[in-house]
Amino acid sequence: xxxxxxxxxRKLEQYDVLSAEERGVLDAIVGPEQEVAANVDIxxxxxxxxxxxxxxxxxxxxxxxxxxxDRQITALHISGDFVDLHSFLVKRLDHAVATMSxxxxxxxxxxxxxxxxxxxxxxxxxxxxxxxxxAAIHREWLVxxxxxxxxxxxxxFVCETYLRLTLVDRARDNRFDLPMTQNDLGDTLGLTAVxxxxxxxxxxxxxxxxxxxxxxxxxxxxALAKFGQFDATYLSYGQEPR
Amino acid sequence: xxxxxxxxxRKLEQYDVLSAEERGVLDAIVGPEQEVAANVDIxxxxxxxxxxxxxxxxxxxxxxxxxxxDRQITALHISGDFVDLHSFLVKRLDHAVATMSxxxxxxxxxxxxxxxxxxxxxxxxxxxxxxxxxAAIHREWLVxxxxxxxxxxxxxFVCETYLRLTLVDRARDNRFDLPMTQNDLGDTLGLTAVxxxxxxxxxxxxxxxxxxxxxxxxxxxxALAKFGQFDATYLSYGQEPR
DNA sequence: CGAGGTCTTGAAGACGATCAACAAACGTGG
DNA sequence: CCACGTTTGTTGATCGTCTTCAAGACCTCG
Numbered sequence: 001x002x003x004x005x006x007x008x009x010r011k012l013e014q015y016d017v018l019s020a021e022e023r024g025v026l027d028a029i030v031g032p033e034q035e036v037a038a039n040v041d042i043x044x045x046x047x048x049x050x051x052x053x054x055x056x057x058x059x060x061x062x063x064x065x066x067x068x069x070d071r072q073i074t075a076l077h078i079s080g081d082f083v084d085l086h087s088f089l090v091k092r093l094d095h096a097v098a099t100m101s102x103x104x105x106x107x108x109x110x111x112x113x114x115x116x117x118x119x120x121x122x123x124x125x126x127x128x129x130x131x132x133x134x135a136a137i138h139r140e141w142l143v144x145x146x147x148x149x150x151x152x153x154x155x156x157f158v159c160e161t162y163l164r165l166t167l168v169d170r171a172r173d174n175r176f177d178l179p180m181t182q183n184d185l186g187d188t189l190g191l192t193a194v195x196x197x198x199x200x201x202x203x204x205x206x207x208x209x210x211x212x213x214x215x216x217x218x219x220x221x222x223a224l225a226k227f228g229q230f231d232a233t234y235l236s237y238g239q240e241p242r
Numbered sequence: 243x244x245x246x247x248x249x250x251x252r253k254l255e256q257y258d259v260l261s262a263e264e265r266g267v268l269d270a271i272v273g274p275e276q277e278v279a280a281n282v283d284i285x286x287x288x289x290x291x292x293x294x295x296x297x298x299x300x301x302x303x304x305x306x307x308x309x310x311x312d313r314q315i316t317a318l319h320i321s322g323d324f325v326d327l328h329s330f331l332v333k334r335l336d337h338a339v340a341t342m343s344x345x346x347x348x349x350x351x352x353x354x355x356x357x358x359x360x361x362x363x364x365x366x367x368x369x370x371x372x373x374x375x376x377a378a379i380h381r382e383w384l385v386x387x388x389x390x391x392x393x394x395x396x397x398x399f400v401c402e403t404y405l406r407l408t409l410v411d412r413a414r415d416n417r418f419d420l421p422m423t424q425n426d427l428g429d430t431l432g433l434t435a436v437x438x439x440x441x442x443x444x445x446x447x448x449x450x451x452x453x454x455x456x457x458x459x460x461x462x463x464x465a466l467a468k469f470g471q472f473d474a475t476y477l478s479y480g481q482e483p484r
Numbered sequence: 485c486g487a488g489g490t491c492t493t494g495a496a497g498a499c500g501a502t503c504a505a506c507a508a509a510c511g512t513g514g
Numbered sequence: 515c516c517a518c519g520t521t522t523g524t525t526g527a528t529c530g531t532c533t534t535c536a537a538g539a540c541c542t543c544g
Contacts, residue, residue: 090478131374138377
């Protein structure tokens with residue numbers, strides 16, 4: 001099993017090669033592993049934390065709570081993701097992050113991140129890039145919410161999630177576990193739970209996927225990707241000098 | 243009138259104080275001013291530019307074009323914004339940026355941005371923060387598209403745009419110019435132009451705003467902000483050490 | 485075994501889309 | 515400066531997607 005800092009190193013190596021020194025720096029700044037139960041807020045809306053949270057294992061959702069009680073999930077985080085790296089510079093958080101499954105996390109103090117920007121510009125650029133990739137995913141979700149139908153939106157979400165999970169060895173052979181209820185999915189896709197249910201039936205009826213007991217199975221990747229207009233360019237994967 | 247680098251300095255000073263040296267660096271890296279007509283693509287989808295574009299004056303929209311011809315605008319850019327700072331690290335762009343009015347722009351070479359991350363960590367952090375603010379706006383739009391009705395969504399958009407414009411002296415006294423057609427607004431808010439028209443009438447009928455000939459007038463800021471559930475926290479304005 | 489969450493189904497209703505037509509505003513050239 | 519064509523704005527009627535409300539089945543876990 002990977003150590004906390006190795007998990008982060010693997011994530012950054014999706015984008016560029018790391019030196020031994022850089023790996024050492026990561027090892028020095030990532031805090032000890034912690035266990036967190038499912039459905040716990042690990043980042044609180046409106047707070048000013050002194051550290052950022054690295055997700056080592058499990059699933060988390062960033063969400064905004066509206067005055068009328070509605071919840072919009074704006075990001076899904078998986079193993080290796082910094083769930084609130086932006087709190088380092090943004091200071092006051094406009095949203096919360098909750099675990100959606102049992103999770104393992106580690107903290108990185110903001111003063112350490114600051115030191116990285118002072119002494120490890122290449123690492124800093126890679127960390128910056130992870131936040132840019134988050135933003136690219138946001139844009140893709142905006143396109144989905146603004147311009148795609150419910151079935152296409154769901155198909156796109158499944159493709160994106162599968163691909164992200166494969167890169168951290170949490171999905172393969174067109175299958176992956178996803179601990180989200182249909183209600184969670186609705187809050188993500190801007191639909192009601194009832195309509196998510198019917199949309200799933202639609203995709204099942206088209207022979208595109210199966211989904212039972214927290215396990216998603218993609219029956220026809222090519223068709224699903226086409227149906228969801230999925231193009232992975234926006235995820236920026238691939239090592240190159242950054 | 244501000245010089246190109248001064249315009250950028252003003253933008254960054256929304257977040258923290260700049261030193262004279264930092265201003266000098268900005269002055270050295272920002273290219274000469276260029277004029278661009280309205281409705282011109284200044285960033286091309288799928289390209290790998292060697293520089294990022296700083297918008298000095300005018301309005302631009304980031305947009306994604308779908309296979310079926312639909313267009314989703316994912317960001318509105320105004321004076322002082324870097325419209326594609328992320329291309330510095332993302333390399334291949336998943337979207338395009340077009341002018342929506344006559345604009346003045348300046349280029350900054352990626353090698354200069356890289357040098358900033360090597361030698362000017364504080365400046366680099368502020369540039370990073372501008373991309374984080376972009377992401378925060380994306381999240382807010384996600385909330386709007388996923389969880390708000392058309393009138394509330396439009397109200398929120400007007401509040402956000404007004405506030406951003408005031409900070410660069412392009413709006414005041416509850417009025418501002420916005421060169422967007424109802425079709426553009428529809429592509430931004432995930433609505434048809436027809437429905438944008440009716441939604442505008444709804445807001446006018448509520449006495450919240452007036453909108454004629456490219457000029458928006460907010461008749462009741464407090465009521466509009468409440469109606470659109472607008473809370474400016476996510477824009478991160480305010481100088482503090484970053 | 486019971487309780488609460490989750491999934492599923494049905495029926496009715498609302499919000500926004502679509503289609504179509506016309507009016508108003510704008511820019512361009514004569 | 516007016517004529518004209520094109521873009522933008524406006525209105526009406528109809529349609530479809532998704533919501534809402536309600537109820538029942540299933541499932542998991544104490």
